[in-house]
Amino acid sequence: MRLVSFAQNDGPRLGVRLGDVLIDLSQLDDSLPRDMIAFLAGGQEAFDAVRTAADNAPPAAQMRFSSAKLLPVVPRPGKIICVGLNYVDHAVEISPRNLPDHPTFFARLASTLVAHNEPLLRPMVSTKLDFEGELAVIIGKPGRLIPKNQALAHVGGYALFNEGSVRDYQFRTSQWFLGKNFDGTGAFGPELCTPDELPPGASGLLLCTRVNGELVQEATTTDMLFPVPALIAALSEAMTLQPGDVIVTGTPSGVGFARKPPRYLKPGDVCEIELESYGVLRNPVADALGE
């Protein structure tokens, strides 16, 4: 099942996409979840109730998907944890002799998020905005100290993330935080795909990034050094994972700053990330104004 968060005059809403039809769940039974985190926290019971309600939705609850103003899949996640150097080719393009023994985690703030079709913002203070196409994992069931062999039971769904990075700010200190947290640089969408629609751990799927139609990154999710169960196990050693938390699983080789010559995003570019069996996250690039 595919679910979206979308904007209406009275605030964020939750919808189910069926092809080019969007079912507005707020127009149906009052007992249905009101937002993405409530859906994720509701587990199998919420899934079954939403599926039944969507399949029987009257025309009054239906709108055209293409006319909806999407929001980031989870508009305000409790945590957004990103993974660095998680694809062999990318780790090698950065540091040829050192493959990491442990995943490198860093945090992103919800204030960086933009939705599908919204512009990724190139900040006024830098011309070094870079793309990073990534699989995003969204937690459904809470947990701490989750063993690898139970980790996938905690996944509520999958989506795509363009982990836009301002490279001069990222690399001028040993911590990457600032360059990873400019407003409007993290595209998250277009929709949540429930795990039943993809292979376990979303493994074995082709992941591509295109800029203005040109292929710049291509890998399969099997190339991750630390696959989804390993990431969930490692993170949950330190923190309780909650419904709606997002793990952004790292990017393949081909990022702009490692290319010769480097290739950064500029206003007017269009960046697309595609995951096999899932779909495409598409964002134009624009200058941030008024900073």
Ligand SMILES: O=C(O)/C=C/C(=O)CC(=O)CC(=O)O
């Ligand atoms: O350490 C470096 O020189 C470069 C690191 C990265 O490119 C990591 C990054 O931005 C995120 C990632 O690997 O997914």
